[in-house]
Amino acid sequence: MDVAVAAAEDGVDVAVLDGDGRPTTAQRLTWSALPAHVARLEPDEPRWVWADTSRCYPALLAAxxxxxxxxxxxxxxxxxxxxxxxxSPLASTGDPRWEPRQPAPDVEPTLLDLADAVDALSLADVAEEHRAQQEAVRLxxxxxRLRLLLAAESAGALAGAELTHVGLPFxxxxxxxxxxxxxxxxxxPGARPRVMEDLAGRIRTELGAPTLNPDSAPDLLRALHSAGVGVDSTRQWDLAQVDHPVVAxxxxxxxxxxxHGANGWSWLSTWVVDGRFRPGYVxxxxxxxxxxxxGGGALQLPKQVRGAVxxxxxxxxxxxxxxxxxxxxxxxxSRDEAMAAASRRGDLYQALVxxxxxxxxxxxxxxxxxxxxGATxxxxxxxxxxxxxxYPAATAYVERAARAGEAGEVVTTWLGRSSPPPTEAWREAQRWSALPEAGPDERxxxxxxARDWGRFTRNFVVQGTAAEWALCWLADLRRQLAALGGHDGADGAAGRRARLVYFLHDEVIVEAPVELADAVADAVRSAARRAGQLLFGTFPVEFALDVACATRYADA
Known part of the structure; x- marks a missing residue:
């Protein structure tokens, strides 16, 4: 059962969609009545169809x-x-109302926020777009593959809102x-921590620059050059190649x-509230x-602070x-049998050795x-x-993607996400280089x-498909955790329910009652196996997981 949700001038319209995707039994609810209505229908396992999960779902979670x-x-x-x-082109292709929107502000959502959440899209607009998308998939x-990708995308959107709502224990x-x-x-405020100030003093002494601000890259580079340190930049790699007492x-x-800048005291007071870190996922x-x-650096939580999780x-x-x-x-x-066999031996890199x-x-x-x-x-x-x-099949696969990119073509992931085309400036450069009057510099x-774009498309097909696998893993794990049951704690904390609390590309963290730890670990592994089967059928690649249970993230 599909149920469409759309804002109205004086409330919210909700309607069950029939087999053709058209609204039936539509009713207008007040905003305050929406959560209870959703809760009443949820046991029937409907699919909620709305314009934007990031703007609709947080208010329901808050309720x-x-x-x-x-x-x-x-x-x-x-x-x-x-x-x-x-x-098949979508009926609304080119309609700016369906372009991606910026995520909702980092404030506690309320039901009134839903009034602006779907940007004046009516129930008919939502139903029409849904029908157009279903038709595009059918044809x-x-x-x-497309159906699986859209389901995984939508499940990921739900998970993203839930991760922010529940938060990472901190x-x-x-x-x-x-x-x-x-x-x-x-x-x-505005001052350096003592250890950094002491280091800044040592840097000034070694460079003979008593007023140097080491946070200013141009000033620092000039001071390095004045001291005879011949580096092209202040990047760590360049500095590490130099033998000079200022380097350490x-x-x-x-x-x-x-x-200090990314995860210092200011970050702590901004993003950690009531013992939970609630970053903004997109x-x-x-x-x-x-x-x-x-916001919050959800995808860049350094090892130095993981002891606080x-x-x-x-x-x-x-x-x-x-x-x-x-x-x-x-x-x-690529269906590379030899590389698949290597994957089944645990450490794939050691298998290459x-x-x-x-x-x-x-x-x-x-x-x-x-x-x-694409390193050469x-x-x-x-x-x-x-x-x-x-591994001829695997290397040939990425080489074909690279050649396609170099030719200005679009490449597509396993489930159907396609790369953007090159820019007009890129195409103009290729056209100009083909003209007789083009010089060696232009060519x-x-x-x-062309090579740069080929490296992008080479990686796009693999990284994009890996993201699809991870979304399917996340979606299936989310389903299994819900089936384990339990109840929430106060203020959205995990309580006695196993809940996803963190996701980073190919890593998840679940906070679970001690008695459910083994069941959760089994769910994590089975979700990974199922993700591989959903994408690649019976092809014998093993998606190995490192799974650990610990009280602290740093100990896992």
Whole structure:
């Protein structure tokens, strides 16, 4: 059963959609009545069809109502309007109302926020867009793949809202202790922590620049050059190549400055409330389908602060990480039997060593990343011929994607997300380089642009498909956790229910009652197996997981 939801001038319209996707039994509710209505229908397992999960669902969560299934029309429109698998154009293609919107502000949602959530799209508009999307899928030669992708996209949108609502358990006092140990006591606003100030003094002394501000890259570069340190930039890589007494304190200063700026006391007071870290997730916010963050650094939680991620009393953190996900996805996409066999031996990089592709595990990793990202020089270039001989189908797959990108063509992931086309400036450079009057510089620039775009498309098909696998993993795990039952704690905390509390590309954290830890670990593993089967059928690639249970994230 599909149920459409749309804002109205004096409330919200809700209607069951018939077999043709047309509204039936429509009714207008007050905003305050919506959560109870949704809760009454939820036992019938409907699919809630709305324009934008990120704007509709948080208000329901705030009212204590969760849903199992939804269809995020904007997320799905973004996929279908670009996908090469959707040959039938959407009825609303080009309609700006269906373009992706900025996520809702980082404030506690209320039911009144729903009044603006669907941007004056009527129930008829929602139903029409839904019908157009369903028709585009039905007419596709890859209907099953597209259907799975849209379901995974929509489930991911629900999960993203739930992750922010539930939050990651976070011990603010422990975080303060970690910061104090690394940086010194909390400074006054605008001042540097003591340890950083001491390092800044050492840097000034070594460079003979008593007024230097080490946070200013131009000033720092000038001071380095004045002291005879010939670096092209102040990046860590360039500095690490230099033998000078300023390097050690400068690298340490830059590391602590990143911690203080990204996850210091200001971050703590902004993003950690009532013992929970609630960042802003943007599902499929990256062109490949990977998630992004709109605030709080959800996708960049450094190891230095993970000791402050502590489960609530009576609960544990089940942390699962998909090992070497992208190479395994490439093996499955390309149907490379040899690489699939390597994946079933646990550590895929060690398998490359055992097969004679590389002499060390580190070199094996470099070779595989070179294949994924198009590296042609150094160790990657040297090992590429061996990789091509050992895994011809896998390497040929990414090479074809790269050649397509170099030619200005669009590439598509396994389930149907297509890459954006090159910019008009890119195409103009290629056209100009083909003219007789084009000089060597213009031709060189065009070749460089073509190779760069080829590296993008080479990685797009693998990273995008890995994101699809991760979404299916997340969606199935979310379903299994709901089936485990239990009840929520106060203020959205995990309580006695196992709840997803963190997601990072190929890693999830579930906070679970101690007595459910083993069941959750089993669910994490079975969801990974099911994700592989949903995407790739019976092709024998193993998606290995590292799973650990711990009270602290840092101990997992």
């Amino acid at each position: 204590g109502v969760t849903v199992a299934r939804g269809q995020d029309l904007r997320q799905c429109h973004a996929v279908l309007s670009r996908s090469t698998y959707a040959t 596709s030669a890859h209907a099953a 011990d603010a006092a422990e975080h303060d202790r970690l910061l104090t140990r690394l940086l010194g006591p909390r400074p006054l 304190p400068l690298l340490e200063y830059k590391k602590l400055a990143r911690l 599902p499929s916010g990256v062109v490949t389908g990977r998630w992004a963050a709109r 502590v489960a609530d009393p009576g609960s544990v953190l089940v942390v699962a990480d998909a090992a070497q996900l992208e190479p395994r996805v490439l093996a499955a996409m 055992d097969d004679g592709v590389a002499d060390t595990r580190a070199h094996a990793k470099v070779a595989m990343l070179g294949a994924l990202y 020089s150094g160790e990657s270039g040297r090992l590429m011929p061996r990789l091509q001989r050992s 060189r620039e065009a070749r460089t642009r």
